[in-house]
Amino acid sequence: MKAQLFRFRGGIEPEAHKDASAGAPIAPSPLPPLLVVPLRQAAGTSAPRVRVGEHVLKGERIGNAEGPFAAAVHAPTSGTVRAIEMRTLPHPSGMGGLCVVIEPDGEERWIERDPVEVRALSAERLRERLRDAGVVGLGGAAFPSHVKLRRGGAGECCGTLVINGAECEPWITCDDRLMRERANEIARGIAILAHLLQARRVLIGIEDNKPEAIAAMCDTAAGAEVLTRVVPVPTLYPTGGEKQLIDILTGIEIPYGKLGPDFGVQCFNVATAHAVWRALELGEPVISRVVTVTGNVERPGNLEVLLGTPVRELLALAAPRPDTDRILMGGPMMGFALPEDSVPVVKATNCILAASERLFPAHPPEMPCVRCGRCAAACPERLQPFDLYWFARSRNFGKCQEYSIFDCIECGCCAYVCPSQIRLVDYYRYAKAEIRERERNTAAADAARRRFELRTARLERDAALKAERLAAAAARAREAAARLAAAAGASAPEQEVGAVKKALVEAAVERVRAAQERAQER
């Protein structure tokens, strides 16, 4: 059955370089002397739940999911927690984050694994299991899967489940190898995802430069419960973008501010499906992932790596060539240069790319934008990159937003085709970061204004109450004076003077009492 394919606009065809690492099977990477597990591996941070010096087992939860967009973090092997401290994170900023440093004991002793019967548990319980197993999108964004599996409030059903096996970025082959070698496990993960989403059909999109993976997945698709179709898609970067793949497979273009589920489509990566299967049917949390190590190395390949393994150890296994001058995490299009080679592998790490001047020449100096419009033709999001460039460059952030800068997926197609070699994505990232900061500041200012107004109102109310109390006290004193005067009747004037004096004293006593009351209230 030939599926009808749609086509997103734009895209580029960079050299694939996939043969380098696609040939060899996935090899396990040896246990490093020290594992550094960052507590921030998804959109939200996890809170540590172990202490320094404590012994942990393989798969033991060391960080709890905190907040709606976090997932749990686990010990990748059994060993002793040596430190919980700030270490450099694999992040373009080169900044530090809280990490749990574990010294492995080499025994690889597991915690008691607790597989579940998927059909026996409610969807809510399964999502909790996935959160506590630390399952996040392993395609690179590391968005917690349990959030994506939450169905809409109105009980709407997600008609189509799209499985992303496109892997469009050059050099990376980890999903390719995974599909070739573990197609059955992936298929079972897909079945769980389809069950959770109540999907009516499953579309597995794989770029047509991976015939072995397509064949392997086709074999498993035949036995699936839900209507499953493996769809070879044309090799075109960035087919693996979520919106792009959904567009190609279903023809649905997801507009700005909407998500797949609004249109009955949800998308997961093949590696995520594999992790879901492992988490639920084996009871093993996400403690390792397949990472492509390639680029300027003698032995490129794919390794099953424990999370927290320093990139240095991993790269050493592939024997980097001496002229390697920097290390990229992720592919050449969307990856970033690592601040140092001691940073650990995290859930989002799909590729470690050794770069050299020969493979990735230094960026030539920029030339002026000539408004040729090639970037606009290449943009898969139908933006106008040259306009965004001018607005970002002149710090005109209002205009950037008017031209939908937040639709930009930072795929780098525009910069790839730019004849003036302008690093366009850098400008967009700068503008986005500035806009986000302004939004944060505005939100903080609004909160401060509300608190200031509430405080002002409270002070005014207190002042009014105080004035009321004083007025009441004065009235009581006057009344007392009047009573005294009445009791004295038409008495002598000297008596009247005495009564007034007495009333004044009484009023003063009353005032003091009121003051004491106030002090007590405080």
Place this chain on the structure above:
Amino acid sequence: MLTALLVMCGVALVLGAALGYASLRFKVEADPLVEKIDALLPQTQCGQCGYPGCRPYAQAIADGEAAINLCPPGGEEGIRKLADLLGREAQPLDAEHGVEKPRQVAVIDENACIGCVLCIQACPVDAIVGATRQMHTVIASLCTGCELCVPPCPVDCISMRPLPESVETWKWAYPRTGLRRAA
């Protein structure tokens, strides 16, 4: 001629009545200009402008009593935005009222705090918690960095610290690349 005059007068009367009715019917209660100015101010509530808070300063600007360059936390960008909104000339910040600083938060040295509640009374946004003779502390996420709590403290245990940068708040820098020289 007479018909034309009558028609024109009639039209004028009808339209005038309609406008008069609309001005009553759709009367704007508050001055929206004050709201707009207030929205541009940083809401630090520090009083460095000489007014007791951002809202009173916004009122003063709207009334034409105050200049637009009195707000140090808003800085040059704030002045530019106010100038754009009001159609006035942007001026440099009035140094008499202070200088622009990076955002700060107040931090109480909790060992030195004697629990006098003076800082709590001074805080314009209720960002300090504590009670008489109990330790006080600043809720960092609510602190606007106005420094109003610093002078009242009898034991000088409040210090202003710049906001620490983290992975969450880190920003990509402005790309710096030289243009290639024309041959």
